[in-house]
Amino acid sequence: MTNAERTPQRDEFLASEGDSWFERNAPMLAAPSPMRTLVVSRLVASLGGRQRAAVLEIGCGRGDNLHALGQSRGISGHGIDPSAKAIEAGRAAYPQLELRQGTADTLPFEDASFDLVWFGFCLYLVDRPLLQRAVAEADRVLRDGGLLAIVDFDPDVPSIRPYHHRAGLSSYKMDYSRLFLANPAYVLAEKNSTSHETGLWSADPQDRVALTICRKDLAHAYRQAPAGGVL
Numbered sequence: 001m002t003n004a005e006r007t008p009q010r011d012e013f014l015a016s017e018g019d020s021w022f023e024r025n026a027p028m029l030a031a032p033s034p035m036r037t038l039v040v041s042r043l044v045a046s047l048g049g050r051q052r053a054a055v056l057e058i059g060c061g062r063g064d065n066l067h068a069l070g071q072s073r074g075i076s077g078h079g080i081d082p083s084a085k086a087i088e089a090g091r092a093a094y095p096q097l098e099l100r101q102g103t104a105d106t107l108p109f110e111d112a113s114f115d116l117v118w119f120g121f122c123l124y125l126v127d128r129p130l131l132q133r134a135v136a137e138a139d140r141v142l143r144d145g146g147l148l149a150i151v152d153f154d155p156d157v158p159s160i161r162p163y164h165h166r167a168g169l170s171s172y173k174m175d176y177s178r179l180f181l182a183n184p185a186y187v188l189a190e191k192n193s194t195s196h197e198t199g200l201w202s203a204d205p206q207d208r209v210a211l212t213i214c215r216k217d218l219a220h221a222y223r224q225a226p227a228g229g230v231l
Contacts, residue, residue: 007127009169010082010103017166018083022061024165026089029064034200036065038192039151039211043116044072046147046189046213052076053115056141058104058134059122062090063097070096078114080107104134109141117142118149121209123176125163135179144218148186150176154193154210177212185221189213 013021022029047053052074057066060079070077077097081087090099102108104119104126117138126134142148153173163169180186193210195202202208 007130009125009127009163010105010130012166012169013082013125014101014103017169018081019085020165022081022083022086022089026062029061035151035194035196035209035211036068038194039065039149040068040072042190042192042211042213043069043118043147043149046149047073047116050115054078054113055116055118056080056107056109056114057118057120058107058138059120060086060090060099061120062086063094063099064090065120066097067094078109080104103130105130105137106133107137107141111140112143113141114146115143116147116149119151119176121151123150123152124171124173125169126172128172131179139180139183139216142216144216146216147189148180148214148216150210150212150214152176152209154205154208156205159206173206175210175212177214180214183221185216185218186214187217189215 054076055066055069055078057079060066060081063079066077066079069075079090079097079099080102082101082103084101087099087101090097100108104122138148154175155173158174161171163171177188181188191210191212193208194200195207196209
């Protein structure tokens with residue numbers, strides 16, 4: 001493996017940091033939160049009349065957000081997370097959910113499996129050499145006509161800072177929806193930007209997080225070129 005292909009963040013989270021993160025944050029994850037309320041309400045509205053929508057949350061923790069969405073409307077809920085302890089706890093707490101250990105760059109699901117693919121606050125920790133793979137995998141498992149949701153930091157410019165809990169790792173803050181919106185098959189449906197803690201607008205770009213929802217529409221991605229145009 002070359003230096004360009006090194007994946008220290010994925011390796012650390014699969015080995016131990018995913019479990020450590022879950023243990024540090026378990027009480028917060030189980031408690032009510034303004035962001036969860038916002039995310040669930042907007043996803044319910046965006047899913048509209050879809051019956052028993054198939055939903056995948058990438059970075060699901062123990063599945064608290066998926067469970068909250070399932071309480072608001074009927075879904076077939078699936079989640080993936082690098083923490084084995086989070087998955088074990090989620091299977092015990094929410095047996096109706098299908099939860100697996102894994103990472104965003106290799107999703108163990110068939111093509112076009114889901115009506116909604118949802119990144120649950122995890123892209124900022126993906127190794128940069130794996131970022132485009134994560135985008136490609138989400139696109140692969142999302143059905144045409146489906147929804148892509150991203151919950152992550154919302155800085156004014158892309159930035160990097162040390163990951164506080166493990167030396168040698170980094171947090172990468174940027175607008176991750178741009179990686180999908182560069183593809184004409186994706187259209188921005190809505191963006192809600194708030195403070196992570198209060199659920200209200202924050203003037204501090206390092207404090208802000210956003211829920212971004214895009215729609216995938218392959219049929220209308222390209223206009224027909226005029227006859228006789230250059231190939």
